[in-house]
Amino acid sequence: MPEYLLAIDQGTTSSRAIAFTRDGHAAASSGRELPQIYPASGWVEHDPERIWDDVRHCVRETLSQLEDGSRIAAIGVTNQRETTVLWDRRSGRPLHNAIVWQDRRTAADCEALAEHEDRIAERTGLLLDPYFSATKLAWLLKTVPGARAAAEAGELAFGTIDSFLLWRLTEGRVHATDASNAARTLLFNIHTQQWDDELLALFDIPRSLLPEVRDSATDFGQTRLFGDLMPITGMAGDQQAATVGQACFEPGMVKSTYGTGCFMVMNTGSLALRSRHRLLTTVAYRLDGVPTYAVEGSIFIAGAAVQWLRDALKLIEHAGDTEGLARQVDSTGGVYLVPAFTGLGAPYWDPLARGAITGLTRDSGISHIVRAALESVCYQSRDLLDAMRADGASPASIRVDGGMVANDWLMQFLADMLGVDVERPGTSETTALGAAWLAGLGCGWYRDLAELSALWRRQARFVPAMAEDRRATLYAGWLKAVAKTRDTDG
Numbered sequence: 074m075p076e077y078l079l080a081i082d083q084g085t086t087s088s089r090a091i092a093f094t095r096d097g098h099a100a101a102s103s104g105r106e107l108p109q110i111y112p113a114s115g116w117v118e119h120d121p122e123r124i125w126d127d128v129r130h131c132v133r134e135t136l137s138q139l140e141d142g143s144r145i146a147a148i149g150v151t152n153q154r155e156t157t158v159l160w161d162r163r164s165g166r167p168l169h170n171a172i173v174w175q176d177r178r179t180a181a182d183c184e185a186l187a188e189h190e191d192r193i194a195e196r197t198g199l200l201l202d203p204y205f206s207a208t209k210l211a212w213l214l215k216t217v218p219g220a221r222a223a224a225e226a227g228e229l230a231f232g233t234i235d236s237f238l239l240w241r242l243t244e245g246r247v248h249a250t251d252a253s254n255a256a257r258t259l260l261f262n263i264h265t266q267q268w269d270d271e272l273l274a275l276f277d278i279p280r281s282l283l284p285e286v287r288d289s290a291t292d293f294g295q296t297r298l299f300g301d302l303m304p305i306t307g308m309a310g311d312q313q314a315a316t317v318g319q320a321c322f323e324p325g326m327v328k329s330t331y332g333t334g335c336f337m338v339m340n341t342g343s344l345a346l347r348s349r350h351r352l353l354t355t356v357a358y359r360l361d362g363v364p365t366y367a368v369e370g371s372i373f374i375a376g377a378a379v380q381w382l383r384d385a386l387k388l389i390e391h392a393g394d395t396e397g398l399a400r401q402v403d404s405t406g407g408v409y410l411v412p413a414f415t416g417l418g419a420p421y422w423d424p425l426a427r428g429a430i431t432g433l434t435r436d437s438g439i440s441h442i443v444r445a446a447l448e449s450v451c452y453q454s455r456d457l458l459d460a461m462r463a464d465g466a467s468p469a470s471i472r473v474d475g476g477m478v479a480n481d482w483l484m485q486f487l488a489d490m491l492g493v494d495v496e497r498p499g500t501s502e503t504t505a506l507g508a509a510w511l512a513g514l515g516c517g518w519y520r521d522l523a524e525l526s527a528l529w530r531r532q533a534r535f536v537p538a539m540a541e542d543r544r545a546t547l548y549a550g551w552l553k554a555v556a557k558t559r560d561t562d563g
């Protein structure tokens with residue numbers, strides 16, 4: 074009887090389900106776009122019921138593609154992180170739309186707590202920023218009529234998307250999350266691996282709302298919603314799942330994902346390294362009660378800059394058109410595009426920065442601007458890698474994934490700008506693969522991480538070829554362009 078691991082990958086812009094064979098081959102898959110809701114400037118929401126409908130639809134469609142008699146050995150769940158849902162334990166109904174990680178509505182709440190930032194960072198590894206869940210949850214408790222009283226009475230449940238899906242999959246029987254997701258809430262002490270009472274008091278969050286925190290590969294219950302009983306044995310936030318899917322299991326190994334945003338994650342093993350350069354410290358995964366830590370740099374706009382070229386400027390028809398246009402010119406001719414559309418993430422963390430195209434001349438054309446947009450992804454990656462280097466890392470290569478890595482020109486420029494080899498794996502669905510692998514560990518399909526490492530396959534390697542002085546000059550120009558976007562006096 075053919076057996077598969079089923080990954081559910083609930084992302085910011087889409088939901089997917091993929092069935093993997095034991096050797097990591099995607100045998101069937103289904104995906105659905107998720108509509109974004111923008112109720113006010115800087116606010117981003119998702120409809121949790123729509124997410125749930127989409128996930129069920131994708132799972133069913135994926136299962137229908139498998140041969141008759143196939144069996145799902147286990148399910149792994151991976152998700153957009155930080156996005157916050159508050160629901161009623163009895164009815165299972167959310168009290169409000171999910172508040173998405175990109176949402177900036179709690180910026181002032183974060184500022185009001187600024188004096189506590191050091192203490193918060195010490196315990197959570199994070200910065201005090203609206204990006205994370207705690208202030209979003211506090212906002213819901215403050216704003217939704219009756220929510221505070223119901224929460225105090227133990228009637229409500231909080232969760233990131235993983236917990237919400239698990240609750241629905243197990244029909245209200247399991248309220249749990251994994252350590253990699255808990256580590257993104259600002260409420261979880263990454264050293265003790267416990268919810269932190271002082272932080273709960275600081276953000277005024279009742280403990281009864283919180284899910285139980287489990288390992289990333291363990292028993293999360295079962296679902297009976299798709300016919301056969303299916304165990305759920307893997308869970309991780311999407312960037313951490315990609316770290317697993319890239320088999321970055323040794324300290325010093327780095328993966329970088331290029332989707333809507335870009336997330337660079339370096340495994341730091343048993344060391345919860347506190348960055349001196351405004352990177353985040355996080356849990357990569359927790360197995361048998363033992364956390365493996367990572368540092369992470371998050372960039373809000375990567376592929377989204379290409380979408381902007383397509384949808385707002387209408388310079389291209391398809392994302393893939395950028396490759397040919399970038400190749401048409403030898404350089405951008407001094408043009409830089411800084412895609413600070415929603416401020417700048419790591420290592421700047423500047424919510425007030427705004428995007429810019431600098432260095433335009435009468436010779437500047439579409440190819441220069443398109444190329445500058447692609448280059449900006451590489452310069453931002455260099456910002457992150459340099460921050461990691463300044464914290465003591467010296468990786469010889471990085472492993473890349475996400476929709477943008479199909480672009481060979483971009484991958485070569487990335488290698489050139491970073492000065493390290495860029496390795497592209499055989500599968501483009503690294504995040505889902507990581508969730509499947511965690512489920513496979515949890516259900517006993519795989520013995521250990523070494524077995525998974527042996528399954529990882531490289532499809533292409535891009536080796537730095539740019540002269541050092543050119544690399545330095547181009548990057549210096551980028552830093553100048555960034556400085557201009559942060560000049561609030563204009």
Ligand SMILES: Nc1ncnc2c1ncn2[C@@H]1O[C@H](COP(=O)(O)OP(=O)(O)O)[C@@H](O)[C@H]1O
Nearest residue numbers: 086332333376377379380392393475476477480
């Ligand atoms: N060939 C390409 N060159 C440049 N960008 C691309 C290319 N193909 C896709 N993209 C970009 O990659 C992003 C989609 O990647 P994906 O990993 O699916 O994103 P997410 O999971 O964040 O929704 C889009 O922003 C798209 O513009």
Ligand SMILES: O=P(O)(O)OC[C@H](O)CO
Nearest residue numbers: 084085153154174311333
């Ligand atoms: O859904 P993605 O792939 O854009 O990832 C979102 C991140 O998890 C946010 O931290």
